[in-house]
Amino acid sequence: MENDAQLIRRILSGDDDAFDTLVQRHQRGVHALAWRKVNDFHYAEEITQDTFLQAYKKLSTLKNPNQFAGWLYVIANRLCINWLQRHKPAMQSLEDTPMAEIEESSYTHYTEKQREAEGTEHRYEIAQKLLSKLPESERTVMTLHYLGEMTAKEISKFLGVSVNTITNRLWRARRRLREDQELLVQEVLSGVPFPTNLTENIMRQVTDLKPTPPPVAKPLLPWGALGVATLLVTVLLGATNQYLARFQKPYSFEAVAEPTVEIVDTAILLDIDSKPDLRNQVGRAISANKNIGTELQAVETPLVSDTQQNSLGPATLQWTRKADMPTSRTGFATSVVNGKVFVIGGNIQLKRGEFGDLSVSRVEMYDPKTDTWERKSDMPTARSGVSVSVVDGKIYAIGGSKTKTIQVPRGSSFENEELATVEMYDPVTDTWTQKADMPTPKKTMTCVVNGKIYAVGGWLTTNEKPHLETVEVYDPGTDTWAKAQSMNCARCSAALDVVNGKIYAIGGLGSPPIQDESDLYLSNVEVFNPKTNQWEEKTEMPAPKALHTASVIDGKIYVIGGFFKKDREFKKLSTIEIYDPATDRWTQASDLPMGKWGHKTEVIDGQIYIFGGGPVTSVQVYDPR
DSSP: OOOHHHHHHHHHTTOHHHHHHHHHHHHHHHHHHHHHHHOOHHHHHHHHHHHHHHHHHTGGGOSOGGGHHHHHHHHHHHHHHHHHHHOOOOSOOGGGSOHHHHHHHHHHHHHOTTGGGGOHHHHHHHHHHHHHTSOHHHHHHHHHHHTSOOOHHHHHHHHTOOHHHHHHHHHHHHHHSOHHHHHHHHHHHHTSOOOTTHHHHHHHHHTTOOOOOOOOOOOOOOHHHHHHHHHHHHHHHTSOHHHHHHHOOOOOTTOOOOTTOOOOSOOOOSOTTTHHHHOOOTTTSOOOOOOOOOOOOEESOOSSOTTOOOTTOOOOOOEEEEOOOSSOOBSOEEEEETTEEEEEOOBOOOOTTOOEEOBOOOEEEEETTTTEEEEEOOOSSOOBSOEEEEETTEEEEEOOEEEEEEEETTEEEEEEEEOOOEEEEETTTTEEEEEOOOSSOOEEEEEEETTEEEEEEEEOTTSSSOEEEEEEEEETTTTEEEEEOOOSSOEESOEEEEETTEEEEEEEEEOOSSOOGGGGEEEEEEEEETTTTEEEEEOOOSSOOBSOEEEEETTEEEEEOOEEEETTEEEEBOOEEEEETTTTEEEEEOOOSSOBOSOEEEEETTEEEEEOBTBOOOEEEEOOO
């Protein structure tokens, strides 16, 4: 059976029969999505037709034919949004229906022997109410599975989400619904007749259309010119060594540029093979249309070798090993008060075959002067991914998630619940105090400007678009929250730091349209000015990454480590890249001894302390001087 890419090549060659095959292959998924969005089967049929007609007209603009399914999703989703903007019904939202009423009604109508006599319309209404109570991501997957008759693998390609994530969403949706409720939803969705003439209607209109011609490529070298060029090469090859040397100097990466050329914008990474895959244009044009799950399973191999250095002048590195952290954990947070480092929260690793809570509330304090660790009072709420900031000598632990492993039919999976919790720690009294919750539960990134804490972007699993662009501001003096201007780019797992009262958000994971998986990893940089409440784009990092850190020394930002996905493998980065806000330029220092991701960094006395990284407990000090 031909794959999508093969069919698309036939279509662009004028074979409309291949488009017929493509429509039949994907029509159920598109129709199910449209029905889920607009809640009307007849309008869903119209949107489905328009989706395929637009796809046909613009088929030549699809750069990667293997991503046709995801491209269809983007088109269908946009058409649904347009339809909803034109049709805003004045009726009670299903979200307002009490769950107790839905449960009682669904149970009654499922168990009664005469339920079929009550008509399919009422059962359809009940199924709609049940679906409305599911998170958007689970609701969509359930609809695609039962109404669209799509497998987990097909849904994965359509939504741009891993198969494991789709399987977990189906499992969670079934878990939220009682067995009788799930059966009711399955019966109703599976029993919906699919439009019989949909393919014929689409193909009838296709006959009157022609695909947009592909961009005209540069003409090939004419045969006559090719012959002249061949003759010229022959003459050159026959020249004497004296003249040949003038034209055929070997290319060298060590060569000094001619005075007429000046590179002013960005640093150069010498990892030539990986460079094309690493460049990331998401920061220039973001459209957060996708709900994309990511499994962070990094490998140990550093991306760039320790011997590779940047031509813009690497700094000299001095490394010192310090006492290891007492507890092996990931997803922890760090902060500095009075020259001492506090390591807070995180996830621990359970033994093989064990299930349960991973998040911990443990707090440990490190004293750089004595190179010793001390246990402190636990945080009241166990959580990982918590973000911490210091105001007036107090540590504020904000957001994060409770994580646990659960047993699923084919092994184990992770379950996360994002939190809005805010708790304040006083190092002097070693006590914790509850504070006002964030407006939105999430894993976020925080920093402090003028005594206020800015919670920037983050991640919320239950959202259809889990990467967030929102900015919320906490005032410790009044214990209140306010909103600020959102970022231009939704992101989580980014690096965040402050220089001269401005907030720099660097890299991370974002929500681009369906593209290559590497497009999830951002290289763009945004700066926020709290005085004007505006974000501004800056020069991108040399390479995209996530779960890296940013530390400020002498007004320059040191971006350390992180990871990205290449060739289906997560790779730890060993790079140290330095951004100068004054010149908006990047340079590169010598590499870390090993790649790190998920680590934390703190600056003490002009030195950068690096804690953990992956599951390791090591502590290292980097002196840029």
